[in-house]
Amino acid sequence: MEITKKMVEKTATKLSAEEILGGKVLSVKWEPKLKYAWDNGPAIGRYLAELKNGKIIAKKCDKCHRIMIPPRMFCELCWVPTGEWVYVKDTGIVNTWIVGYVDWKAKRLDIKGGVRPITPGIIEIDGASKGMGILHHLGEVDPWKIHRSMKVKAVWKPPEERTGSITDIKYFKPTK
Amino acid sequence: MRRVAIVGAGLTKFYRNTQETPKELAYEATKMALDSCEMKLSDIDCVVHGTAPDAFDGVHMKGEYLSDGSGAYRKPYMRHFVGGGTGVLSPIHGWFHVASGMFDTCLVVAEEKMSSAYPHPAGAFLTIFDHTTEQPLYPTLIYIFAIEMNRFMTTHGYRKEDIALVAVKNKKNAMDHPSAQLPAEITVQDVLNSEIMAWPVNRLDISPTSDGAACVVLAAEHVARRITEKPIWIDGCGWSLDTAYWTTRDLYYPDYLEVAARQAYKMAGIKEPSKEIHIAEPYDPFTYKELHHIEGLMLAPRGKSVQMLVDGHFNRNGNLPTSPSGGLLGVGNPIAAAGLMKVIELYLQLKGTAGKRQVPGNPTCGVANAWGDLMQVGTVVVLRS
Amino acid sequence: MALIERFQKTTDIGFWEGQIPMSYIYTVGRAGEKFFRELINGKIFGAKCEACNITYVPAKIFCEKCFARLEDKYLDVGTNGKVYTFTQCYETYEGIRKEKPSIVAVIQIDGTQGFLVHWLGEIDFEKVSIGMPVEAVFKAKKDREGSILDIKYFKPIK
Numbered sequence: 001m002e003i004t005k006k007m008v009e010k011t012a013t014k015l016s017a018e019e020i021l022g023g024k025v026l027s028v029k030w031e032p033k034l035k036y037a038w039d040n041g042p043a044i045g046r047y048l049a050e051l052k053n054g055k056i057i058a059k060k061c062d063k064c065h066r067i068m069i070p071p072r073m074f075c076e077l078c079w080v081p082t083g084e085w086v087y088v089k090d091t092g093i094v095n096t097w098i099v100g101y102v103d104w105k106a107k108r109l110d111i112k113g114g115v116r117p118i119t120p121g122i123i124e125i126d127g128a129s130k131g132m133g134i135l136h137h138l139g140e141v142d143p144w145k146i147h148r149s150m151k152v153k154a155v156w157k158p159p160e161e162r163t164g165s166i167t168d169i170k171y172f173k174p175t176k
Numbered sequence: 177m178r179r180v181a182i183v184g185a186g187l188t189k190f191y192r193n194t195q196e197t198p199k200e201l202a203y204e205a206t207k208m209a210l211d212s213c214e215m216k217l218s219d220i221d222c223v224v225h226g227t228a229p230d231a232f233d234g235v236h237m238k239g240e241y242l243s244d245g246s247g248a249y250r251k252p253y254m255r256h257f258v259g260g261g262t263g264v265l266s267p268i269h270g271w272f273h274v275a276s277g278m279f280d281t282c283l284v285v286a287e288e289k290m291s292s293a294y295p296h297p298a299g300a301f302l303t304i305f306d307h308t309t310e311q312p313l314y315p316t317l318i319y320i321f322a323i324e325m326n327r328f329m330t331t332h333g334y335r336k337e338d339i340a341l342v343a344v345k346n347k348k349n350a351m352d353h354p355s356a357q358l359p360a361e362i363t364v365q366d367v368l369n370s371e372i373m374a375w376p377v378n379r380l381d382i383s384p385t386s387d388g389a390a391c392v393v394l395a396a397e398h399v400a401r402r403i404t405e406k407p408i409w410i411d412g413c414g415w416s417l418d419t420a421y422w423t424t425r426d427l428y429y430p431d432y433l434e435v436a437a438r439q440a441y442k443m444a445g446i447k448e449p450s451k452e453i454h455i456a457e458p459y460d461p462f463t464y465k466e467l468h469h470i471e472g473l474m475l476a477p478r479g480k481s482v483q484m485l486v487d488g489h490f491n492r493n494g495n496l497p498t499s500p501s502g503g504l505l506g507v508g509n510p511i512a513a514a515g516l517m518k519v520i521e522l523y524l525q526l527k528g529t530a531g532k533r534q535v536p537g538n539p540t541c542g543v544a545n546a547w548g549d550l551m552q553v554g555t556v557v558v559l560r561s
Numbered sequence: 562m563a564l565i566e567r568f569q570k571t572t573d574i575g576f577w578e579g580q581i582p583m584s585y586i587y588t589v590g591r592a593g594e595k596f597f598r599e600l601i602n603g604k605i606f607g608a609k610c611e612a613c614n615i616t617y618v619p620a621k622i623f624c625e626k627c628f629a630r631l632e633d634k635y636l637d638v639g640t641n642g643k644v645y646t647f648t649q650c651y652e653t654y655e656g657i658r659k660e661k662p663s664i665v666a667v668i669q670i671d672g673t674q675g676f677l678v679h680w681l682g683e684i685d686f687e688k689v690s691i692g693m694p695v696e697a698v699f700k701a702k703k704d705r706e707g708s709i710l711d712i713k714y715f716k717p718i719k
Contacts, residue, residue, distance in 0.1 A: 001212045002529045003187055003520075005354040011188035011204035012387065013195035013591065017291070020588060025195050026597045026707045030234060031584045033655075037576045038307050045575050048308070068424075070309050076419055096327035096427060099375035104316040106298035108371070117375075120319055122423045133423040135310050143375075148330045164575070167312045197590030203623045210628065217628045234585035244625040292585045300583055308577040 263515015
């Protein structure tokens, strides 16, 4: 049997967000107030503590010898506990990136008004195994001049402003 | 293992905002599916439901909430969820129930009502990222899609204007789809001129947020043959999950999908997918994603899908029509329901009842896939008439 | 090599705080539009499935048992019911102690198989009993807005 226009036309009633907010139909609002405190665990706990010291730490798998960042207590490929902690560099190369014109709420940035587009990317960290990237932002660079394999270096917040967070690194900037 | 067939299908209209509650949408799709094969709720042995994060509808235990609208009153009922990959896991989940011999008939329902979420449904995606190492950077799904598209493009040397043809094709195909939310006749230039969301992604590279529901009815072979003269068989199922450390994968190629596709092809006895498959519904929440998935499904060699697209290979009258439904780009993207919509399209096409969308040449074998979780899950089904 | 490294103080590991920064606006749906609009009129509406001989309250567009469409089967079911079961609550949903406990009851609307969860008022907890006849007490008409709170509570029928 074919699914026809006639069959689907009454299955759903089209509205706009304005009509809903304006009270054309009845609706109920809910603001969840749930908050969470996620335990860091030993691996991420140490990762954050080292970021506060201005260092990036990874962990090594004794079986596949991968140096993994973010550090983890078990190797998800070999399925064994990981071994030693290894400091890696705060430099790397751009694996891939974007030039973002909207924020996480899908709200448009005022690019014409001079707001710089958001430029997150995946940075492969020097000293970690090949392909080991982390998500971070790129800065001090023309968004349209970012390129694949561009060499970058972390720009850290001043020590007194660091809180033990991934944002203790402000962004990665190109190395000359 | 018993052979399992799809014997009926139903679909609501997809809109950005609907008045209906999620369970009312589920009811409409389920009712249409039952009516399509002249079955009653009492003919149904069990129900499975696919729906994506609770954070969209804003109903925790959404599966339970949706159960009555899905026809599950006092029946065995189970919800499954793998993010965007859910809609194609849905028929697989139903297939378990019937192939195992435990049940003869199964309703497979998928629903999403994204419009309940404020300030924007996209915001719900923030919470799928690692809360400690990624969320503080405020990533969004558009970013990570764009990040993947960029890697895909730079690896193969693909051009944005060629990839944009996917939007042109799918939105045009959707002109003939009764449920379509964004059917349109557009040009490559329209795509390139639409607002940049996150370069290399423009607005017309993206599927919309949507409300909608879909349903198929499954039956074991001996029941299916009583219901219809032309059951459409689920001959292959596959699914797999790549690492959750998504920034450590090379995003240029969907390994998660190749693993799932090989599993499904093996089960279906398919050795040369690009020759044996006549029609495909690759998951297309973004333009590049259809091509990415065509390569992952091994329907095109790596690095060659764009040329095949440009050559018209994937048009409705091409050698291998892809997204003849109009896909997520044209029909809309109520997450789980969109994946199941793709499976329904294969069902209708293989049955020869796709109306104006019918592809020529009496196709007898089709594949659909969906993708989701943290960019890591592949779900694949192969259908045959 | 140990899976669990020894930390002297658990505070060395720490935690990360966050929330799911979403809010929601739910449309009440096709049946809900009828049910909640009628509350403004001081009426409670259900929907009757004739095949199953069930009247649902609140009204809904379908019968969950047989999947019949009920959109043309809405009916005024009156505002009286009986206490089906009840409890007394001493805490809010956030787990905060209430100044004065409230009585929450499931009320079966007379002549239906439908139930509403609501508060009981104008009665002491000790006097509530299962099967007790109650009626809906509505807010003043000008204050009604198409919400379940348009009913203030149910009170005993003298």
